[in-house]
Amino acid sequence: MPQRSNEDSTTPLHSPQHGTKKATIISEYHASDSKNKGARTELADLVMVKYKCQSNGVPITVTAGSTLPLVSGTSKDAELGGYDPFEHRRVSHPTSDMETLIHLLKGSLGTGILAMPLAFKKAGLSFGLVATCIIGVICTYCIHILVKCAHILCRRMKIPTLGFADVAEVAFLAGPPSFQRFSNTARGVVNTFLVIDLIGCCCVYIVFVSRNMKDVVDQYLSSPLDLQWYMLGLLPFLICMNLIRNLKYLAPFSMIANLLVGASITICFWYIFQDLPSMDTRENFSTFEELPLFFGTAIFALEGIGVVMPLENNMKKPNHFTGCPSVLTFGMGMVVSLYCAVGFFGFLKYGDDTEGSITLNLCKSDLLAQSVKLMIA
Template structure:
């Protein structure tokens, strides 16, 4: 699509054509409305792109970092991420003006930047810059979808297997280890056919309805979660201010994972009627996101302490009110899966379809969609550890897209235009920090994954506390 990285094929829709633009599946629900509301639409969508399952894992992330180090580190990572978003926007704007193009997406920005860099080898292989960004986007989004599988299965398992003990009395959970009646993988396989049918829906208006429903359920469940955790917070003096450096690496991966919207800032800006207003939207929206992250992560850890689970929903009381929270958030994540899934689908499917005859187009389209959903399910089945998969995906892909590539992109784009030594040093430091976090965070997540399931019982989603 001309305005984003999601596909080389435009998404035709009568309402979007009436407004004089094409729309992509991730931005359609908000940008296809009337222009007077465009700023508010963009702000809401920016918030939605950054509020997902990673948010619910922040209390455990704070436990992995410490009560003092966690909030400070999350604030620092948030500031760096927003700064890298601004760098990406500036580079894309500069390249679009230089090349006289209307829009430049993330992958194109990397490719066009490499085409003009001083190194001859990089100029010759500039297209690999676009391939690399596309690969990272596919990996990240499929990682998100795999996490969604685990999140829904974890909450479904807890709701079903504790249904006989659910009451109207919303008392704090007692420390209790339950032997699961059915394996968590059974619940993943139960969800699989419904998600396959969901991703078959390609009608943009239908996806917009699902997006609205996801927004409503997510907002309602978040309000109830905050209402509970602010009640009677225990004395936090017994909680460590600083955790082990090994668990801090897991914190880094989770923190980066939560900032899911770095790949959508360019499409959102390009769809605005007045793109120059996007800076205000970005700073306002991301300020709200960072404050929300710090508050939920810190208060959640203070509330549940050492019993903090991989998702805060697993710590909620076993009563009908908070069981409904798990159900509402799971419904929101279920419909959000279709929106996140469109990113890799619209990159992969057009390429695959181009290799076959027209008579096979529909069959191949549905087959690829089914295969991709099954791939995310298999990944979740093989590694049913929600906290570690979040950390792994954040360390491997999200850190590259959010922290490593944007500073390098700025160096390549503006190096020939007399960049200051301060800017060059700053970009190098940010990229090195992102690379170190990527390498060591990935190593620690893999190390934890190969350990026996009881290696860290409080981090296991198979245990109910």
């Protein structure tokens, strides 16, 4: 590391010389960055100006940046010391651990759980059980890595919160110089895949809710309505729900939804455990050709990474989200266990007759089965 001159070492932290040097660095960064074709973000400005001020000898206290260099390695003690992003978060209505757990369960328990028996049909009884547990562990571990990386970058850059795309952008900006030019690309890629994922999930939910409502209402109508009318009828309710942007106010709705899903799964288990056949009647492994269908269904059912960072950023005690025990491990443990149980016993019950949704295997004229469809919807 180059040594500073005596003149630099004796210059006060807030002297005009340092202020001039900082202003020069910032202007040079903006001038050089204007030549790039990619769009510059405010977060990139913040990170790059801090890094350039550090490397040019401007005191960290002047830049209000991190006391840790972005490129060179740092010890674990230095990484954890100093700035605490949790103390600087200003959330108007923070959520408790229980409310965060409720939102996590709601974000993970969806229509995918009803398709798990079909997924086990594509994989086999034993293989499906083991593979679902492994996928659940991998998903939980990846979420843990994402949140931990966000915490480290928040401490380095003295930023209270980071979103999913922000983590990707700052990670590239804090990396080697050759990777910093791709920070905007990383942010765009993450946002693109998040949009695709969430739009796909929303489409599945709208179709699923509309179809279940149609199956029940058609039993009492002389001339059944088209599916599109049910989708149109759902639109006002969906718009009103999406106008609620505060997770604190959404917690009661998530709790009600979790109770309805729990009641529906309980009723499904009541049907499943009636005259349950022996495990010997089901194959333990299907064919390799059908395994992609299993993995696609299982990952769709268990994946809920899009809700992770908003939940963690709005917690009253964010350090309780990860670790062991934690909100994440407890919530994902419940989710994976429930998915394994529904898939295992659902396929054991219906075998080759297993439908795309377990509700389709229930008697349509039975009022209890109809209540399951309405509660799930």
